[in-house]
Amino acid sequence: DVKTAFLNGNLEEEVYMNQPQRFSCKGKEHMVCKLKKSLYRLKQASRQWYLKFNETIVTFEFKKNTVDRCIYLKVSGDGLSCVLYVDDM
DSSP: OHHHHHHTOBOSSOOEEEOOGGGOOTTOTTOEEEOSBOOTTOTTHHHHHHHHHHHHHGGGTOEEOSSOTTEEEEEOTTSOEEEEEOOOO
């Protein structure tokens, strides 16, 4: 699920947002929320998703293509290869 994947991204920078209208605290309407995780539609969400995916896929010995960073290759000892194409949608 794409939306769930985007919600699991860690943020490297501090990101703040206004309180959602129906969830603001009475007397604290002027305060903002500091995000701990990435949100769907956040500008940084695609990049954070890609960084998390890249970190995970390289642990399975896939190598990133130097020309197209969306392509990963894994060659096994018997010469069989596996190619992944990753699109950030």
